Amino acid sequence: MSLNVVIMAAGKGTRMRSALPKVLHKLAGKPLLHHVLATTHELAPQQTVLITGHGSAAVEASAAGPGRVFARQMPQLGTGHAVQQAVPLLDDAATTTLILNGDVPLIAPATARALAAASGGQALALLTVTLDDATGYGRILRTPDGARVLGIVEHKDASEAQRGIREVYTGMMAAPTAALKRWVMALDNKNAQGEFYLTDIVAMAVADGVPVVSASVSDDTEVLGVNSPAQLAELERRLQRRQADAWLDAGVRLADPARFDQRGTLHCGTDVEIDINCIFEGTVTLGNEVRIGAHCVIRNAVIGDGVVIHPFTHIDGDKDGVQVGAGSLIGPFARLRPGAVLGTEVHIGNFVEVKNSQLANGAKANHLAYLGDATVGERVNFGAGSITANYDGANKHRTTIEADVHVGSNCVLIAPVTLGAGGTIGGGSTIAKNTPPGQLTVARAKQVSLTGWQRPVKPPKA
Template identity: 50%
Template structure:
């Protein structure tokens, strides 16, 4: 069976109250439309046709690089009209599956079951919901076959009481859609051409319309406002959390898990609450991530720990490293085995050597650090002169005392020792002690100045 997929993404989404086209609002860090496209690709279609209208250029730009056939619906005249715009690009012997760019949680297995029933006649995806408000209701004949879908605005009280609703997702032979869609009228409260109206035309022709029931109500949830967007986000994250937990990842609270990219985990990984994972994240065996951390495009080696409130981006950590709490690792940070970065430390474009320690209140930028180095509290590498960046090179076994300033470019050779409070501007040789601070003077009889402005205290 040849399959073409049409994704409707032309609506403005006025209830979102946003200048961003509705289908570009993110779920797990990606536009809703991107999720629908990924599900569509899993069905191996001949082509994916995306119907755009409001914000068409912005939508195309956001999905640049995707192999898609873009179709413009110049006027938003309803779902039937939208599908009609795509039909000229679809072969008559294909089956057409219609999806929606604002329904991102639909499952591939559900769609496969739906398409399998649509080789001769239309097939509709339905769902049993607790609150059917806003949905078209499914009207069935005495034998259980679907005879029509009535939109809520056009339904009578008896029809509105029905709990089986139309998801909007439909599959049908392209030849039938080409016959029925031009015959669909717009005599309804919205003055639009509704795609489900083809079902009544098919029934009139004696065709049996199949209905595939969705596995869950959330699967067909369309996003019309930010409340529904948040519900979809939480459901997506819960699904991902449960999948990782089944693979052995310990997630403290799956309802406070946020994956906005791709995560690879080894065995016995532990993730505490409110951790945000973005981009490409890899966690080796036994890695522990504390609460309220952000990891973006990082790889962390086995046995390592990231303590609470730490922010890591573009960093690579070897095995048995320790970070935080309250640490910030910026892009280009590389930690060798056993290295430690403590609280209120910021690093950028820095190599931290094997078993080296930068424990607290420190900035290390544009630095190559050897093995077994100890950096005291309050130390900074002065890597920027206002125009250019310069590097600091620190050899093996170096000790840098607290509150030291290393003015790059500067080098400290193996075994060097920098006295606390030093401002270093020249190289330090092997096993040398560098003392670069002003001489202390104690002035006897000194009097504190008295302020004449008493109100200033």
């Protein structure tokens, strides 16, 4: 099918009470508009025209991509006026033009494709849904037998009887491109709002003898728009519950599907368990038999088989990613930052932070430690309170800890430095030079006790 797609993205979204353009508010971690663009991409149109207005520069920068062009609607004088701005950019070779809304993010590719097919370049096709509460939506007017669509009446212009109609127009349609151009340029604004209504083209189609058909959607989640923070929150929960149910069907054990958030792409192996209030962002892969404790945030990470992530752990791979090897134990209250690569059976305990560091198989840092820009060998034990001092105020430097080193508590390793294999660093040491393998290295001041010393006291009050 040869297809144009027009996406309405010009609205200010006054009820959002935000300086951010409405279509850039996020649902499941990405802007509303990006959800619609993902659906559009599946349709492979000849041309995608985005109509922008409020915050146009930000919207266009966010949505720019191959095959996308922009038409600005300034001022915003209604939906028909918006499509008028797109008319010069429509590809005449595309026999059908599909019109979608940038603030209706969950329209499925199959639904959009069916709507375009219902038009087929010959008919005006309207996407409709039946709602229990149709307040605010344009009502579908039909012949007495219900067989044919006669028009759409906007809620503000509808009579009391018409407001009782529950079949409503979703704001999305498909039309023959040539006829659409002719109809929208003939629109006027003689209505209660003084706006150019796109829905008025239905009567024009009827007058021209062009069939007006409907395609209906059964799941109203697909056609719900976002006009307020409350509506955005409602749609977020609907989407998250849909995703949670899909994971339950796939065999993932969710402690409570109502307290699950996937804000990106998640891959799960078999026998995965996820406790409450966990958030997955970016691209996350969980291997077989992974257990995620409550209140964890995981972003851009690959978690190996059999890993246990205890509660309140924060894993943020950002652009560099995080990798956790099979059988590792992480947390609680641990933080893995970009570039953390952990081998098998690594232990990262409570209040331990790892950044841009590689820990080989069996390495452990169980308490209150920082490992930044470090290469850590197999079976290293990194003591409580110890850190790598990797930053000299201008540049980052690397610490190398070879296999089987034991670093005592409260040590400072001043990079660049290498700790030789099998060595031991005495607790409380500050290490600024390379240490030999297999030896105990201690670098701390000699302990002394001063006789006759008295603790200062406060002078007596006057």
